[in-house]
Amino acid sequence: MDDLARFLSFERDLLARISTRTEPFAWGTAYFDEDHRKRHIANFLFVDRDPPEPAALVHEADRVLGAAGYPHRMVVVQADDERYAPPFVAAGYRGDRTLMMMLRRAPDRPADLEVEECSFAACRALTEEVYRREPDMTAGLVSDFVAQHEAWSRAIPSRHFLARIDGVPAGQCELFQDGDVAQVEWVDTLEEYRGRGVARAVVLAAIQAARASGAAHIYIHADDNDWPKQLYGRLGFDPYARRWEFTREPPREAR
Numbered sequence: 001m002d003d004l005a006r007f008l009s010f011e012r013d014l015l016a017r018i019s020t021r022t023e024p025f026a027w028g029t030a031y032f033d034e035d036h037r038k039r040h041i042a043n044f045l046f047v048d049r050d051p052p053e054p055a056a057l058v059h060e061a062d063r064v065l066g067a068a069g070y071p072h073r074m075v076v077v078q079a080d081d082e083r084y085a086p087p088f089v090a091a092g093y094r095g096d097r098t099l100m101m102m103l104r105r106a107p108d109r110p111a112d113l114e115v116e117e118c119s120f121a122a123c124r125a126l127t128e129e130v131y132r133r134e135p136d137m138t139a140g141l142v143s144d145f146v147a148q149h150e151a152w153s154r155a156i157p158s159r160h161f162l163a164r165i166d167g168v169p170a171g172q173c174e175l176f177q178d179g180d181v182a183q184v185e186w187v188d189t190l191e192e193y194r195g196r197g198v199a200r201a202v203v204l205a206a207i208q209a210a211r212a213s214g215a216a217h218i219y220i221h222a223d224d225n226d227w228p229k230q231l232y233g234r235l236g237f238d239p240y241a242r243r244w245e246f247t248r249e250p251p252r253e254a255r
Contacts, residue, residue: 003102003217003240003241004100004240004241006181006217007100007102007181007183007217007219008048008078010178010181010183010219011183012029012046013178014156014176014178014183015031015046016031017155017156018033018042018151018152018155018156019031019032019033019042020032020033020034020035021034023064025045025060025064026049026051026060027047027048027049027050027051027056027057027060028045028046028047028048028049029045029046029048030044030045030046030064030065031043031044031046032068033148035148035151036144036145036147036148036151037070038072038141038144039144039145039148040072040074040247041074042148043065043068043070043072043074044065044074044075044076045057045060045061045064045065045074045075045076046076046078047075047076047077047078047079048078050079054081054083054084054086054087054088055087057075057077057084057087057088058087058088058091058093061073061074061075070250071250071251072247072248072249072250073093073246073247073248074245074246074247074248075088075093075245075246076243076244076245076246077243077244077245077246078241078243079243079244080097080241080242080243080244081244084244084246085244088246091248092248093246093247093248094246094247094248095244095245095246096223096224096225096244096245096246096247097223097224097225097242097243097244097245098221098222098223098224098242098243098244098245099221099222099223099224099229099239099242100219100221100239100240100241100242100243101219101220101221101222101229101232101233101237101238101239101240102217102218102219102237102238102240103207103217103218103219103220103235103236103237104236104237104238105236105237105238106236107200107204107234107235107236108234108235110204111197111200111201111204111205112197112200112201113163113164113165113196113197113198113200113201114163114164114201115161115162115163115201115202115204115205116161116162116163116164117159117160117161117162117205117209118160118161118162119160120149120150120153120158120160122160122162123160123162123169123172124146124150125169126162126169126171126172126188126190127146127149127172127188128142128146129190130188130190131145131146133190133191149186153174156176157176157177157178158174158175158176159174159175159177159206159209160172160173160174160175161173161174161175161202161205161206161209162202163198163201163202165193165196165198170189170190170193170196170198171187171188171189171190171193171198171199171201171202172186172187172188172202173185173186173187173188173199173202173203173206174186174206175206175209175210177210177213177215179214180214180215180216180217181215181216181217181219182210182213182215182217182218182219183218183219183220183221184203184206184207184210184218184219184220185220185221187199187202187203187220187228199228199231200231200234200235203220203231203232203235204235207235207236220232220237224242
């Protein structure tokens with residue numbers, strides 16, 4: 001099994017565990033968490049088979065998500081192909097590329113901060129603060145997203161890693177693992193603590209924990225247009241694939 005096939009098998013299993021239902025369609029699977037309907041990344045179409053025309057996916061998203069009563073649209077396309085962007089952009093979507101990376105090398109240097117492995121409860125306040133600082137977040141959305149995050153931590157094998165600066169929680173990440181496959185996710189550092197080695201520390205702690213638990217294949221994702229991919233490269237991760245994520249926000253009155 002190659003790196004991409006191995007990760008996709010792992011990812012589909014995680015998605016199935018955190019979804020209240022799934023719906024197959026011609027070119028993939030739609031995943032739904034109907035207890036948290038406003039969370040785009042939990043209610044979306046995952047495309048892993050090429051459609052005859054990329055524009056067909058725009059119509060499929062309207063059909064599947066529209067029929068389920070969702071005002072937003074999100075489509076994840078497991079392909080690095082420029083043909084997908086124009087029809088989505090024309091339909092009002094934002095297109096983002098995700099860089100998929102796998103650990104293949106030792107880090108350039110060790111971490112300087114101590115990290116503690118903790119429960120979700122210990123990270124809850126930091127998770128709330130991270131969401132609170134996102135644009136257009138309301139108190140209701142923060143509460144809903146944190147509740148979903150907590151539910152995910154119960155539904156899938158996950159471990160939490162927290163770094164403090166001057167005793168204050170400054171950043172965290174999570175580790176999902178199933179057998180010899182693991183994924184580092186939700187790497188977050190509060191803005192005022194960035195540049196002080198927080199992300200490096202929590203990611204390296206998660207890697208060490210994954211290896212100690214038997215992981216031979218460790219993955220992480222990054223926005224292909226943002227700086228964290230450079231940090232992950234210094235920590236030993238190399239790119240092996242890219243994918244598109246297309247998102248259209250709901251009308252403001254439906255948010």
